[in-house]
Amino acid sequence: MLGSAVIILIPSLLLRQTLLALCNFGFLASMVSGTAAWVALIVFLASGYLATRLLQEFPRRILLVTYLCALVLGFIVIKQYAFLKPMLPAAIVSQVVVVVGLSYMLFRQIHLAVDAFQGQIKSLPLWRYLNYQLNLFGLTAGPIQRYQDFSLGWDRLQPLRCDFQSVTKAYLRVFIGVIKIMILAPPCLEVYEAFARTFLDLETPWKAIAKFALLLYLYPAYIYFNFSGYCDMVIAGASLVGLKMPENFNLPFLARNMIDYWTRWHRTLGFWIRDYVFNPLYKAMVERWPGRALWLALICYFIALFLTGLWHGSTWNFVVFGLLNGLGVAAAKCWEIILTTAIGRQGFKKYMQSPAIRALAIVANFHFVCLTIAFFPADLERTWGILKHVGALMF
Amino acid sequence: MRDTIRREIEEVFRNVFGDQELVLQESMTAADVDGWDSLAHINLIIALEKRLGVRFATAEISRLKEDGQTVGSLLDLVEQKKRA
Numbered sequence: 001m002l003g004s005a006v007i008i009l010i011p012s013l014l015l016r017q018t019l020l021a022l023c024n025f026g027f028l029a030s031m032v033s034g035t036a037a038w039v040a041l042i043v044f045l046a047s048g049y050l051a052t053r054l055l056q057e058f059p060r061r062i063l064l065v066t067y068l069c070a071l072v073l074g075f076i077v078i079k080q081y082a083f084l085k086p087m088l089p090a091a092i093v094s095q096v097v098v099v100v101g102l103s104y105m106l107f108r109q110i111h112l113a114v115d116a117f118q119g120q121i122k123s124l125p126l127w128r129y130l131n132y133q134l135n136l137f138g139l140t141a142g143p144i145q146r147y148q149d150f151s152l153g154w155d156r157l158q159p160l161r162c163d164f165q166s167v168t169k170a171y172l173r174v175f176i177g178v179i180k181i182m183i184l185a186p187p188c189l190e191v192y193e194a195f196a197r198t199f200l201d202l203e204t205p206w207k208a209i210a211k212f213a214l215l216l217y218l219y220p221a222y223i224y225f226n227f228s229g230y231c232d233m234v235i236a237g238a239s240l241v242g243l244k245m246p247e248n249f250n251l252p253f254l255a256r257n258m259i260d261y262w263t264r265w266h267r268t269l270g271f272w273i274r275d276y277v278f279n280p281l282y283k284a285m286v287e288r289w290p291g292r293a294l295w296l297a298l299i300c301y302f303i304a305l306f307l308t309g310l311w312h313g314s315t316w317n318f319v320v321f322g323l324l325n326g327l328g329v330a331a332a333k334c335w336e337i338i339l340t341t342a343i344g345r346q347g348f349k350k351y352m353q354s355p356a357i358r359a360l361a362i363v364a365n366f367h368f369v370c371l372t373i374a375f376f377p378a379d380l381e382r383t384w385g386i387l388k389h390v391g392a393l394m395f
Numbered sequence: 396m397r398d399t400i401r402r403e404i405e406e407v408f409r410n411v412f413g414d415q416e417l418v419l420q421e422s423m424t425a426a427d428v429d430g431w432d433s434l435a436h437i438n439l440i441i442a443l444e445k446r447l448g449v450r451f452a453t454a455e456i457s458r459l460k461e462d463g464q465t466v467g468s469l470l471d472l473v474e475q476k477k478r479a
Contacts, residue, residue: 114453115452115453115454118452118453118454119452120452120453120454120455146454148454259433271457274433274457275453275454275456275457276453278433278437279437279453279456279457280453282434282437283437283440283441286438286441287441293438297434333434340430345413345414345429345430346429349429
Protein backbone atom coordinates (compact mmCIF):
# COMPACT_ATOMS: atom_id res chain seq x y z
CA MET A 1 0.00 0.00 0.00
CA LEU A 2 2.85 2.36 0.86
CA GLY A 3 4.55 1.40 -2.41
CA SER A 4 1.39 2.20 -4.35
CA ALA A 5 1.11 5.61 -2.66
CA VAL A 6 4.75 6.42 -3.51
CA ILE A 7 4.68 5.02 -7.05
CA ILE A 8 1.91 7.47 -7.98
CA LEU A 9 4.33 10.36 -7.41
CA ILE A 10 7.11 9.02 -9.66
CA PRO A 11 7.04 10.54 -13.16
CA SER A 12 9.51 8.18 -14.90
CA LEU A 13 8.42 4.75 -16.14
CA LEU A 14 11.88 3.28 -15.49
CA LEU A 15 11.86 4.49 -11.89
CA ARG A 16 8.34 3.15 -11.34
CA GLN A 17 9.41 -0.23 -12.73
CA THR A 18 12.52 -0.17 -10.53
CA LEU A 19 10.49 0.58 -7.41
CA LEU A 20 8.01 -2.17 -8.19
CA ALA A 21 10.88 -4.59 -8.89
CA LEU A 22 12.40 -3.71 -5.50
CA CYS A 23 9.02 -4.40 -3.87
CA ASN A 24 8.83 -7.74 -5.73
CA PHE A 25 12.30 -8.83 -4.63
CA GLY A 26 11.80 -7.49 -1.09
CA PHE A 27 8.56 -9.46 -0.77
CA LEU A 28 10.27 -12.57 -2.13
CA ALA A 29 13.18 -12.20 0.32
CA SER A 30 10.73 -11.98 3.22
CA MET A 31 9.05 -15.23 2.12
CA VAL A 32 12.04 -17.45 1.25
CA SER A 33 14.10 -18.99 4.01
CA GLY A 34 17.07 -21.34 3.88
CA THR A 35 19.86 -21.84 1.37
CA ALA A 36 18.20 -24.89 -0.21
CA ALA A 37 15.06 -22.87 -1.02
CA TRP A 38 17.12 -20.06 -2.58
CA VAL A 39 19.15 -22.52 -4.65
CA ALA A 40 15.98 -24.29 -5.86
CA LEU A 41 14.38 -20.95 -6.75
CA ILE A 42 17.43 -19.68 -8.65
CA VAL A 43 17.79 -22.97 -10.55
CA PHE A 44 14.06 -22.90 -11.41
CA LEU A 45 14.15 -19.31 -12.69
CA ALA A 46 17.49 -19.57 -14.52
CA SER A 47 16.55 -22.82 -16.26
CA GLY A 48 13.08 -21.45 -17.04
CA TYR A 49 14.48 -18.33 -18.65
CA LEU A 50 17.14 -20.19 -20.64
CA ALA A 51 14.67 -22.86 -21.79
CA THR A 52 12.15 -20.25 -22.92
CA ARG A 53 14.79 -18.30 -24.86
CA LEU A 54 16.05 -21.52 -26.40
CA LEU A 55 12.51 -22.44 -27.49
CA GLN A 56 12.11 -18.99 -29.02
CA GLU A 57 15.26 -19.49 -31.10
CA PHE A 58 14.88 -23.22 -31.82
CA PRO A 59 11.19 -24.21 -31.62
CA ARG A 60 11.74 -27.98 -31.68
CA ARG A 61 9.09 -30.30 -30.21
CA ILE A 62 11.74 -32.57 -28.66
CA LEU A 63 13.17 -29.59 -26.74
CA LEU A 64 9.75 -28.59 -25.44
CA VAL A 65 8.77 -32.11 -24.38
CA THR A 66 12.14 -32.76 -22.67
CA TYR A 67 12.00 -29.47 -20.79
CA LEU A 68 8.36 -29.92 -19.70
CA CYS A 69 9.06 -33.47 -18.46
CA ALA A 70 12.09 -32.28 -16.47
CA LEU A 71 10.11 -29.33 -15.08
CA VAL A 72 7.14 -31.41 -13.93
CA LEU A 73 9.42 -34.14 -12.53
CA GLY A 74 11.38 -31.55 -10.55
CA PHE A 75 8.13 -30.09 -9.24
CA ILE A 76 6.86 -33.53 -8.16
CA VAL A 77 10.13 -34.30 -6.35
CA ILE A 78 10.11 -30.95 -4.51
CA LYS A 79 6.42 -31.24 -3.58
CA GLN A 80 6.95 -34.82 -2.30
CA TYR A 81 3.46 -36.14 -3.04
CA ALA A 82 2.33 -38.58 -0.33
CA PHE A 83 1.41 -41.28 -2.85
CA LEU A 84 4.85 -41.05 -4.52
CA LYS A 85 6.96 -40.98 -1.35
CA PRO A 86 7.40 -44.78 -1.16
CA MET A 87 8.86 -44.67 -4.69
CA LEU A 88 11.33 -41.84 -4.02
CA PRO A 89 14.88 -42.48 -2.70
CA ALA A 90 15.25 -41.87 1.05
CA ALA A 91 17.86 -39.16 0.44
CA ILE A 92 15.29 -37.09 -1.47
CA VAL A 93 12.42 -37.69 0.96
CA SER A 94 14.54 -36.48 3.89
CA GLN A 95 15.28 -33.18 2.03
CA VAL A 96 12.29 -30.89 2.55
CA VAL A 97 12.54 -27.74 0.42
CA VAL A 98 9.73 -25.20 0.57
CA VAL A 99 9.79 -22.71 -2.30
CA VAL A 100 7.20 -19.96 -1.98
CA GLY A 101 4.78 -19.73 -4.90
CA LEU A 102 6.39 -22.65 -6.74
CA SER A 103 3.03 -24.12 -7.83
CA TYR A 104 2.01 -20.85 -9.49
CA MET A 105 5.45 -20.28 -11.00
CA LEU A 106 5.16 -23.73 -12.56
CA PHE A 107 1.95 -22.70 -14.37
CA ARG A 108 3.52 -19.49 -15.63
CA GLN A 109 6.64 -21.35 -16.74
CA ILE A 110 4.71 -24.01 -18.69
CA HIS A 111 2.66 -21.26 -20.36
CA LEU A 112 5.85 -19.40 -21.32
CA ALA A 113 7.56 -22.50 -22.71
CA VAL A 114 4.54 -23.59 -24.79
CA ASP A 115 3.84 -20.07 -26.08
CA ALA A 116 7.53 -19.50 -26.93
CA PHE A 117 7.58 -22.79 -28.85
CA GLN A 118 4.46 -21.73 -30.78
CA GLY A 119 5.89 -18.32 -31.62
CA GLN A 120 3.49 -16.42 -29.37
CA ILE A 121 6.16 -14.66 -27.30
CA LYS A 122 8.11 -12.17 -29.33
CA SER A 123 10.25 -10.55 -26.67
CA LEU A 124 11.45 -11.83 -23.29
CA PRO A 125 13.98 -9.57 -21.56
CA LEU A 126 15.39 -11.15 -18.37
CA TRP A 127 14.32 -8.15 -16.27
CA ARG A 128 10.69 -8.49 -17.38
CA TYR A 129 10.75 -12.29 -17.04
CA LEU A 130 11.89 -12.05 -13.40
CA ASN A 131 9.28 -9.44 -12.56
CA TYR A 132 6.60 -11.53 -14.27
CA GLN A 133 7.49 -14.66 -12.32
CA LEU A 134 8.07 -12.84 -9.03
CA ASN A 135 5.26 -10.28 -9.30
CA LEU A 136 4.21 -9.83 -5.67
CA PHE A 137 0.56 -9.50 -6.72
CA GLY A 138 0.48 -13.10 -7.89
CA LEU A 139 3.49 -14.77 -6.28
CA THR A 140 1.99 -16.73 -3.43
CA ALA A 141 -1.49 -17.71 -4.65
CA GLY A 142 -2.17 -16.27 -8.09
CA PRO A 143 -4.16 -15.12 -10.00
CA ILE A 144 -2.34 -16.84 -12.88
CA GLN A 145 -1.63 -14.06 -15.36
CA ARG A 146 -0.47 -14.57 -18.93
CA TYR A 147 2.88 -13.08 -19.89
CA GLN A 148 1.36 -11.13 -22.78
CA ASP A 149 -1.13 -9.43 -20.42
CA PHE A 150 1.56 -8.73 -17.81
CA SER A 151 3.77 -7.16 -20.50
CA LEU A 152 1.03 -4.72 -21.50
CA GLY A 153 0.81 -3.43 -17.92
CA TRP A 154 4.57 -3.52 -17.27
CA ASP A 155 5.38 -1.49 -20.38
CA ARG A 156 3.07 1.32 -19.25
CA LEU A 157 2.84 0.88 -15.47
CA GLN A 158 0.52 3.85 -15.31
CA PRO A 159 -0.75 4.21 -11.71
CA LEU A 160 -4.31 5.33 -11.01
CA ARG A 161 -3.58 8.93 -10.11
CA CYS A 162 -6.03 11.11 -12.02
CA ASP A 163 -9.21 9.14 -11.55
CA PHE A 164 -10.43 9.72 -7.99
CA GLN A 165 -13.36 7.30 -8.41
CA SER A 166 -11.13 4.41 -9.54
CA VAL A 167 -8.61 5.05 -6.75
CA THR A 168 -11.40 5.08 -4.13
CA LYS A 169 -12.87 1.93 -5.62
CA ALA A 170 -9.49 0.17 -5.49
CA TYR A 171 -8.86 1.11 -1.83
CA LEU A 172 -12.43 0.05 -0.98
CA ARG A 173 -11.80 -3.33 -2.58
CA VAL A 174 -8.60 -3.76 -0.58
CA PHE A 175 -10.63 -2.94 2.55
CA ILE A 176 -13.31 -5.50 1.59
CA GLY A 177 -10.56 -8.08 1.11
CA VAL A 178 -9.20 -7.35 4.60
CA ILE A 179 -12.69 -7.72 6.09
CA LYS A 180 -13.17 -11.08 4.34
CA ILE A 181 -9.80 -12.41 5.54
CA MET A 182 -9.69 -10.93 9.04
CA ILE A 183 -13.33 -10.87 10.11
CA LEU A 184 -15.42 -13.30 8.03
CA ALA A 185 -13.05 -16.22 7.40
CA PRO A 186 -11.62 -16.96 10.89
CA PRO A 187 -14.96 -17.69 12.68
CA CYS A 188 -15.95 -20.10 9.88
CA LEU A 189 -12.72 -22.05 10.43
CA GLU A 190 -12.95 -21.91 14.24
CA VAL A 191 -16.53 -23.21 14.34
CA TYR A 192 -15.68 -25.84 11.71
CA GLU A 193 -12.73 -27.09 13.77
CA ALA A 194 -14.77 -27.12 17.00
CA PHE A 195 -17.62 -29.07 15.37
CA ALA A 196 -15.30 -31.47 13.53
CA ARG A 197 -13.40 -32.32 16.75
CA THR A 198 -16.54 -33.32 18.66
CA PHE A 199 -18.61 -34.67 15.78
CA LEU A 200 -18.10 -38.36 16.49
CA ASP A 201 -19.55 -37.91 20.01
CA LEU A 202 -23.00 -37.04 18.66
CA GLU A 203 -25.52 -39.81 19.08
CA THR A 204 -28.88 -38.53 17.80
CA PRO A 205 -29.33 -38.47 14.01
CA TRP A 206 -30.93 -35.02 13.86
CA LYS A 207 -28.19 -33.31 15.85
CA ALA A 208 -25.59 -35.07 13.71
CA ILE A 209 -27.29 -34.07 10.46
CA ALA A 210 -27.68 -30.45 11.57
CA LYS A 211 -24.03 -30.24 12.59
CA PHE A 212 -22.95 -32.06 9.44
CA ALA A 213 -24.80 -29.48 7.33
CA LEU A 214 -22.93 -26.74 9.15
CA LEU A 215 -19.62 -28.53 8.63
CA LEU A 216 -20.44 -28.94 4.97
CA TYR A 217 -21.10 -25.19 4.51
CA LEU A 218 -18.50 -23.74 6.88
CA TYR A 219 -15.30 -24.93 5.20
CA PRO A 220 -16.31 -23.70 1.71
CA ALA A 221 -17.32 -20.39 3.32
CA TYR A 222 -13.90 -20.17 5.03
CA ILE A 223 -11.98 -20.92 1.82
CA TYR A 224 -14.13 -18.55 -0.22
CA PHE A 225 -13.72 -15.60 2.18
CA ASN A 226 -10.01 -16.27 2.58
CA PHE A 227 -9.11 -16.78 -1.08
CA SER A 228 -11.49 -14.26 -2.64
CA GLY A 229 -10.44 -11.73 0.04
CA TYR A 230 -6.80 -12.28 -0.91
CA CYS A 231 -7.70 -11.87 -4.60
CA ASP A 232 -9.61 -8.64 -3.85
CA MET A 233 -6.52 -7.26 -2.15
CA VAL A 234 -3.98 -8.21 -4.82
CA ILE A 235 -6.15 -7.26 -7.81
CA ALA A 236 -7.00 -3.88 -6.31
CA GLY A 237 -3.43 -3.35 -5.07
CA ALA A 238 -2.04 -4.15 -8.52
CA SER A 239 -4.48 -1.71 -10.16
CA LEU A 240 -3.15 1.08 -7.92
CA VAL A 241 0.37 0.66 -9.34
CA GLY A 242 -0.87 0.20 -12.90
CA LEU A 243 -1.00 -3.59 -13.30
CA LYS A 244 -4.22 -5.29 -14.37
CA MET A 245 -4.51 -8.73 -12.78
CA PRO A 246 -7.19 -11.13 -14.05
CA GLU A 247 -10.31 -11.73 -11.95
CA ASN A 248 -10.39 -15.05 -10.11
CA PHE A 249 -14.01 -15.31 -8.91
CA ASN A 250 -17.42 -14.83 -10.47
CA LEU A 251 -20.17 -15.91 -8.04
CA PRO A 252 -18.90 -19.52 -7.92
CA PHE A 253 -21.68 -20.86 -5.71
CA LEU A 254 -24.21 -19.90 -8.38
CA ALA A 255 -22.70 -22.33 -10.90
CA ARG A 256 -25.23 -24.78 -12.36
CA ASN A 257 -22.75 -27.61 -12.88
CA MET A 258 -19.10 -28.45 -12.26
CA ILE A 259 -17.93 -27.22 -15.69
CA ASP A 260 -19.62 -23.90 -15.05
CA TYR A 261 -18.15 -23.90 -11.51
CA TRP A 262 -14.56 -24.08 -12.80
CA THR A 263 -15.16 -20.98 -14.94
CA ARG A 264 -16.28 -19.12 -11.79
CA TRP A 265 -14.08 -20.43 -8.94
CA HIS A 266 -10.32 -19.87 -9.21
CA ARG A 267 -11.04 -18.93 -12.82
CA THR A 268 -7.44 -18.37 -13.88
CA LEU A 269 -6.61 -21.92 -12.80
CA GLY A 270 -9.68 -23.30 -14.61
CA PHE A 271 -8.76 -21.44 -17.80
CA TRP A 272 -5.11 -22.49 -17.54
CA ILE A 273 -6.10 -26.14 -17.17
CA ARG A 274 -8.48 -25.80 -20.12
CA ASP A 275 -5.80 -24.20 -22.35
CA TYR A 276 -2.70 -26.19 -21.39
CA VAL A 277 -4.11 -29.59 -20.34
CA PHE A 278 -7.64 -30.22 -21.65
CA ASN A 279 -7.36 -28.65 -25.12
CA PRO A 280 -4.02 -30.17 -26.21
CA LEU A 281 -4.90 -33.56 -24.70
CA TYR A 282 -8.35 -33.69 -26.30
CA LYS A 283 -7.06 -32.34 -29.62
CA ALA A 284 -4.27 -34.94 -29.78
CA MET A 285 -6.65 -37.78 -28.89
CA VAL A 286 -9.43 -36.74 -31.30
CA GLU A 287 -6.95 -36.34 -34.15
CA ARG A 288 -5.86 -39.94 -33.43
CA TRP A 289 -9.36 -41.41 -32.89
CA PRO A 290 -11.83 -39.03 -34.60
CA GLY A 291 -14.82 -41.38 -34.23
CA ARG A 292 -14.69 -41.42 -30.44
CA ALA A 293 -14.82 -37.67 -29.71
CA LEU A 294 -17.58 -37.83 -27.07
CA TRP A 295 -15.93 -40.53 -24.99
CA LEU A 296 -12.57 -38.85 -25.33
CA ALA A 297 -14.08 -35.56 -24.13
CA LEU A 298 -15.36 -37.25 -20.97
CA ILE A 299 -11.97 -38.88 -20.33
CA CYS A 300 -10.14 -35.59 -20.90
CA TYR A 301 -12.51 -33.66 -18.61
CA PHE A 302 -11.84 -36.23 -15.90
CA ILE A 303 -8.05 -36.20 -16.35
CA ALA A 304 -7.85 -32.38 -16.46
CA LEU A 305 -9.84 -31.84 -13.28
CA PHE A 306 -8.27 -34.80 -11.47
CA LEU A 307 -4.85 -33.21 -12.10
CA THR A 308 -6.24 -29.86 -10.92
CA GLY A 309 -7.25 -31.52 -7.66
CA LEU A 310 -3.85 -33.18 -7.25
CA TRP A 311 -2.06 -29.89 -7.86
CA HIS A 312 -3.79 -28.36 -4.81
CA GLY A 313 -1.64 -30.34 -2.36
CA SER A 314 0.62 -33.30 -1.83
CA THR A 315 -1.48 -35.25 0.70
CA TRP A 316 -3.98 -38.07 0.07
CA ASN A 317 -7.08 -35.89 0.67
CA PHE A 318 -6.30 -34.03 -2.57
CA VAL A 319 -6.39 -37.29 -4.50
CA VAL A 320 -10.02 -37.69 -3.36
CA PHE A 321 -10.66 -33.99 -4.06
CA GLY A 322 -9.28 -34.46 -7.58
CA LEU A 323 -11.30 -37.63 -8.18
CA LEU A 324 -14.55 -35.91 -7.13
CA ASN A 325 -13.87 -32.88 -9.33
CA GLY A 326 -12.90 -35.07 -12.27
CA LEU A 327 -16.06 -37.13 -11.89
CA GLY A 328 -18.14 -33.97 -11.41
CA VAL A 329 -17.09 -32.31 -14.68
CA ALA A 330 -17.27 -35.57 -16.65
CA ALA A 331 -20.79 -36.19 -15.25
CA ALA A 332 -21.87 -32.64 -16.19
CA LYS A 333 -20.74 -33.13 -19.80
CA CYS A 334 -22.26 -36.62 -19.91
CA TRP A 335 -25.64 -35.24 -18.73
CA GLU A 336 -25.50 -32.53 -21.40
CA ILE A 337 -24.79 -35.12 -24.12
CA ILE A 338 -27.63 -37.38 -22.92
CA LEU A 339 -30.09 -34.47 -22.85
CA THR A 340 -29.05 -33.10 -26.24
CA THR A 341 -29.42 -36.57 -27.76
CA ALA A 342 -32.83 -37.10 -26.13
CA ILE A 343 -34.51 -33.71 -26.65
CA GLY A 344 -32.41 -32.10 -29.40
CA ARG A 345 -30.43 -28.85 -29.38
CA GLN A 346 -33.55 -26.67 -29.25
CA GLY A 347 -34.98 -28.72 -26.38
CA PHE A 348 -31.67 -28.41 -24.54
CA LYS A 349 -31.72 -24.65 -25.06
CA LYS A 350 -35.17 -24.47 -23.44
CA TYR A 351 -33.95 -26.70 -20.59
CA MET A 352 -31.03 -24.33 -19.97
CA GLN A 353 -33.34 -21.30 -19.99
CA SER A 354 -35.84 -22.70 -17.47
CA PRO A 355 -35.52 -20.70 -14.19
CA ALA A 356 -36.83 -23.62 -12.10
CA ILE A 357 -34.31 -26.07 -13.53
CA ARG A 358 -31.57 -23.51 -13.14
CA ALA A 359 -32.43 -23.01 -9.44
CA LEU A 360 -32.52 -26.76 -8.85
CA ALA A 361 -29.20 -27.25 -10.65
CA ILE A 362 -27.56 -24.48 -8.61
CA VAL A 363 -28.69 -26.01 -5.30
CA ALA A 364 -27.57 -29.51 -6.33
CA ASN A 365 -24.22 -28.30 -7.65
CA PHE A 366 -23.60 -26.15 -4.57
CA HIS A 367 -23.95 -29.21 -2.35
CA PHE A 368 -21.65 -31.26 -4.57
CA VAL A 369 -19.07 -28.46 -4.44
CA CYS A 370 -19.35 -28.44 -0.63
CA LEU A 371 -18.78 -32.20 -0.63
CA THR A 372 -15.63 -31.84 -2.73
CA ILE A 373 -14.33 -29.09 -0.42
CA ALA A 374 -15.02 -31.34 2.59
CA PHE A 375 -11.85 -33.14 1.44
CA PHE A 376 -9.78 -29.98 1.50
CA PRO A 377 -8.64 -30.29 5.15
CA ALA A 378 -5.54 -32.51 5.29
CA ASP A 379 -6.94 -34.87 7.94
CA LEU A 380 -8.53 -37.39 5.57
CA GLU A 381 -9.17 -39.89 8.37
CA ARG A 382 -11.28 -37.36 10.25
CA THR A 383 -13.28 -36.44 7.11
CA TRP A 384 -13.98 -40.13 6.38
CA GLY A 385 -14.93 -40.63 10.04
CA ILE A 386 -17.47 -37.78 9.87
CA LEU A 387 -19.02 -39.06 6.63
CA LYS A 388 -19.21 -42.65 7.95
CA HIS A 389 -20.77 -41.47 11.24
CA VAL A 390 -23.47 -39.50 9.41
CA GLY A 391 -24.13 -42.47 7.13
CA ALA A 392 -24.41 -44.86 10.05
CA LEU A 393 -26.80 -42.58 11.98
CA MET A 394 -28.99 -41.97 8.95
CA PHE A 395 -29.22 -45.48 7.58
CA MET B 396 -9.58 -14.27 -50.54
CA ARG B 397 -11.58 -13.27 -47.45
CA ASP B 398 -14.86 -14.34 -49.10
CA THR B 399 -13.48 -17.76 -49.95
CA ILE B 400 -12.22 -18.24 -46.39
CA ARG B 401 -15.58 -17.05 -45.00
CA ARG B 402 -17.45 -19.61 -47.12
CA GLU B 403 -15.13 -22.42 -46.02
CA ILE B 404 -15.42 -21.41 -42.36
CA GLU B 405 -19.20 -21.25 -42.68
CA GLU B 406 -19.27 -24.80 -43.96
CA VAL B 407 -17.12 -25.97 -41.05
CA PHE B 408 -19.43 -24.17 -38.60
CA ARG B 409 -22.47 -25.85 -40.16
CA ASN B 410 -20.90 -29.30 -39.75
CA VAL B 411 -19.60 -28.76 -36.23
CA PHE B 412 -22.83 -27.25 -34.89
CA GLY B 413 -25.10 -29.51 -36.95
CA ASP B 414 -27.04 -26.57 -38.40
CA GLN B 415 -27.14 -26.40 -42.20
CA GLU B 416 -29.07 -23.09 -42.08
CA LEU B 417 -26.34 -21.27 -40.14
CA VAL B 418 -25.24 -18.04 -41.84
CA LEU B 419 -22.10 -16.43 -40.46
CA GLN B 420 -21.87 -12.70 -39.84
CA GLU B 421 -18.54 -11.12 -38.95
CA SER B 422 -20.05 -9.49 -35.87
CA MET B 423 -21.28 -12.82 -34.42
CA THR B 424 -19.86 -13.96 -31.07
CA ALA B 425 -19.93 -17.37 -29.36
CA ALA B 426 -23.18 -16.34 -27.63
CA ASP B 427 -24.90 -15.99 -31.04
CA VAL B 428 -24.28 -19.62 -32.05
CA ASP B 429 -26.22 -22.34 -30.21
CA GLY B 430 -23.90 -24.82 -28.50
CA TRP B 431 -20.65 -22.85 -28.89
CA ASP B 432 -19.16 -23.88 -25.54
CA SER B 433 -15.56 -24.75 -24.67
CA LEU B 434 -15.79 -28.29 -26.07
CA ALA B 435 -17.50 -27.13 -29.28
CA HIS B 436 -14.81 -24.45 -29.58
CA ILE B 437 -11.99 -26.98 -29.61
CA ASN B 438 -13.97 -29.23 -32.01
CA LEU B 439 -14.35 -26.19 -34.25
CA ILE B 440 -10.60 -25.50 -34.11
CA ILE B 441 -9.78 -29.13 -34.99
CA ALA B 442 -12.20 -29.02 -37.95
CA LEU B 443 -10.88 -25.63 -39.14
CA GLU B 444 -7.26 -26.82 -38.98
CA LYS B 445 -8.15 -29.89 -41.04
CA ARG B 446 -10.19 -28.01 -43.63
CA LEU B 447 -8.03 -24.90 -44.04
CA GLY B 448 -4.60 -26.48 -43.50
CA VAL B 449 -3.57 -24.04 -40.78
CA ARG B 450 -2.43 -24.57 -37.16
CA PHE B 451 -3.63 -22.49 -34.23
CA ALA B 452 -1.39 -21.83 -31.22
CA THR B 453 -2.67 -22.50 -27.67
CA ALA B 454 -2.80 -18.78 -26.90
CA GLU B 455 -4.72 -18.09 -30.13
CA ILE B 456 -7.29 -20.80 -29.37
CA SER B 457 -8.09 -19.34 -25.96
CA ARG B 458 -8.03 -15.73 -27.23
CA LEU B 459 -10.65 -16.57 -29.88
CA LYS B 460 -13.08 -17.58 -27.11
CA GLU B 461 -12.56 -14.46 -24.99
CA ASP B 462 -15.18 -11.74 -24.56
CA GLY B 463 -15.20 -9.29 -27.45
CA GLN B 464 -13.93 -11.83 -30.00
CA THR B 465 -16.12 -12.33 -33.06
CA VAL B 466 -16.31 -14.45 -36.20
CA GLY B 467 -14.53 -11.48 -37.80
CA SER B 468 -11.58 -11.99 -35.41
CA LEU B 469 -11.40 -15.63 -36.50
CA LEU B 470 -11.48 -14.60 -40.16
CA ASP B 471 -8.69 -12.07 -39.55
CA LEU B 472 -6.52 -14.70 -37.89
CA VAL B 473 -7.10 -17.31 -40.60
CA GLU B 474 -6.44 -14.74 -43.32
CA GLN B 475 -3.22 -13.71 -41.59
CA LYS B 476 -2.12 -17.36 -41.35
CA LYS B 477 -2.97 -18.03 -45.00
CA ARG B 478 -0.93 -15.01 -46.10
CA ALA B 479 2.12 -16.02 -43.99
